[in-house]
Amino acid sequence: MSDLGTADVVLRLLLDGQPQTRAELIDRSGLARSTVNGRIEALLASGLVVPSGEAASTGGRPPARFRFNPTARLVLAADVGATHLSVALTDLTGEILHRSTTQLRIDEGPEVVLDALVGAGHALLREADRSPTDLAGTGVGLPGPVEHSTGRPNHPPIMPGWDAYDVAGRLGRDLPGPVLVDNDVNIMALGEHATAYPQVEHLLFVKVATGIGAGVISGGRLHRGAQGAAGDIGHIQVLGRTELCRCGNRGCLETIASAAALASRLEVGTSQDIVELVRAGNTDAITAIRQAGREIGTVLAAAVSLLNPSVIVVGGSLAQAGDSLLAGLRETVYARSLPLATTHLHVVPSRTGRDAALLGAARLVCDQVVG
Amino acid sequence: MSDLGTADVVLRLLLDGQPQTRAELIDRSGLARSTVNGRIEALLASGLVVPSGEAASTGGRPPARFRFNPTARLVLAADVGATHLSVALTDLTGEILHRSTTQLRIDEGPEVVLDALVGAGHALLREADRSPTDLAGTGVGLPGPVEHSTGRPNHPPIMPGWDAYDVAGRLGRDLPGPVLVDNDVNIMALGEHATAYPQVEHLLFVKVATGIGAGVISGGRLHRGAQGAAGDIGHIQVLGRTELCRCGNRGCLETIASAAALASRLEVGTSQDIVELVRAGNTDAITAIRQAGREIGTVLAAAVSLLNPSVIVVGGSLAQAGDSLLAGLRETVYARSLPLATTHLHVVPSRTGRDAALLGAARLVCDQVVG
Secondary structure, three states: OOOOOHHHHHHHHHOOOOOEEHHHHHHHHOEOHHHHHHHHHHHHHHOOEEEEEEOOOOOOOOOEEEEEOOOOOEEEEEEEOOOEEEEEEEOOOOOEEEEEEEEOOHHHOHHHHHHHHHHHHHHHHHHOOOOHHHEEEEEEEEOOOEEOOOOEEOOOOOOOOOOOOOHHHHHHHHOOOOEEEEEHHHHHHHHHHHHHOOOOOOEEEEEEOOOEEEEEEEOOEEEOOOOOOOOOHHHOEOOOOOOEOOOOOEOEHHHHHOHHHHHHHHOOOOHHHHHHHHHOOOHHHHHHHHHHHHHHHHHHHHHHHHHOOOEEEEEOHHHHHOHHHHHHHHHHHHHHOOHHHHOOOEEEEOOOHHHHHHHHHHHHHHHHHHO | OOOOOHHHHHHHHHOOOOOEEHHHHHHHHOEOHHHHHHHHHHHHHHOOEEEEEEOOOOOOOOOEEEEEOOOOOEEEEEEEOOOEEEEEEEOOOOOEEEEEEEEOOHHHOHHHHHHHHHHHHHHHHHHOOOOHHHEEEEEEEEOOOEEOOOOEEOOOOOOOOOOOOOHHHHHHHHOOOOEEEEEHHHHHHHHHHHHHOOOOOOEEEEEEOOOEEEEEEEOOEEEOOOOOOOOOHHHOEOOOOOOEOOOOOEOEHHHHHOHHHHHHHHOOOOHHHHHHHHHOOOHHHHHHHHHHHHHHHHHHHHHHHHHOOOEEEEEOHHHHHOHHHHHHHHHHHHHHOOHHHHOOOEEEEOOOHHHHHHHHHHHHHHHHHHO
């Protein structure tokens, strides 16, 4: 291992799927022949790289070619929601191979939920006819603030019993490889970005569900902030609003425009009920969700002025209500931001939908394992 | 040149100032001996690297050592303000060696201002007894939006005649090396970060002067956004305010809390007049500036929720009024952001002060030349 991280250069050169010869890898990397040969030996031994036929001979024995093998190892991805647990096995490019979802309340506590996660993971491995030792690692999204460096929840409001719980340590007992944990909105942003907008440098992912949060992609990378609290837009004050929020402040976005706030106003139970009312053409529901879009838009207008993203993706359960939410949101964003920042701005619904979190949880691991 | 940018690895390994032998550079870089030798030859030829005595012998002829030579080339840095032109020569670490400032109005237009900039640059080179061919490049900060990739101002409000003017092309006629142009707040953020907070990952620089703007450092790098418009916080709406702004919207931060707004309210001419009133203990001025701090704080509270920086630096001419501005600003930021994001947050005055822009303009070039 050199101190400039050249150890992964050979693998990175193979990630585009094109087979390469030793000579091509030496030429493209600028690394010493002995360094490249050593890396190829290690990658062949791990199975991450496999022989891939021979290149055309230039006289003499034709040189061997090597390619990346994305199913050499698998990734376990988990999306832990307030009332569900979704688990998937992906390959090392993050493509979902097997999956399962069960209803499970996060307030059952970390032991119950993480036991279920381990069980679901092992069941998927059996279904795929693979061994736990084939796991490259596990990525987990949780519905609350997480200290990414330690994998521990940090005072999560809807997760009783989880505060500072060693999620990575618990899962590491039963699942080989690193365990990486982050909050659900960050991993949704990662999943949407990697899957639908890999070339976009600056993207904002907004989740509108029971709560409201954002994930910030800056320069192609997830911006977590100093304490991993970036994107916590649910408690930004909305212009002209003073309703008391459970956080103690007044006029917080989440108290005004979240699915929980709308459900209470429309006297229904869940965001799914709201989505169904909107789809059925209920005027009160459509008016309420359009107004929620405008309120969210006042906060996003400020985010657009500050960050100048080229794409705002709107996801989460309430985004499934469709155009009403986006229309209200676009109305305020375009009215309240300067033309330079909005001329080329796209405000779009999530393309990865319900899979955003699973794809992002897998991405956490893929990025660490294969760079 | 390899396609992974290993060309600069050798130079980067020498930037800490420690002399190195060929063997050390080969070992630390992981590059082939021939690659390292080729780079050293090129760096010696350019003067960027010079011989630096010999290491202790391990038997036989002692190996030569090499070190970075920061004055091999010089950087011309320019801070073009609304009513001043400051120019400096720096070495390749960004340290200011010579400088000059003249009063010059930017509304004289690009020909007059850029002629003056070239003249001031050549005068400094003569003072330093160096040739224009010693320039590694020129960095320029302008008081308005700039398309960084082309170096052209983009509809700048206070710069008549400058819109889309080819600043880099004009300066390149008379100054050797690349010409890099950015807006003044971005380069102040760069200068403050590089000089005073090089280890801080997430920093927000706020300039409070005739206008109000911010520079965003994310992951140690300047976040310019998709059109280079990031940090344009002057037109974010302040909670509960509806004054008409020149941009056509209402309640914009700049219309309420900038030096221009305060000067008009206090019936004085410039931000310097306001600073003097505050220093003289004028109650109206102190009350006004503290309230401006609170208004700016409402916008920064949202920025803290979104980005979770560890440092907010307050600079610009009005920051020289001292504690009153910072007190109002801290009051709102700490009241309106969640504890996770503010527990370790520092809100501090600029350490680089009037030099922030010059240091940042030099940094634009240093980062490109020596990585």
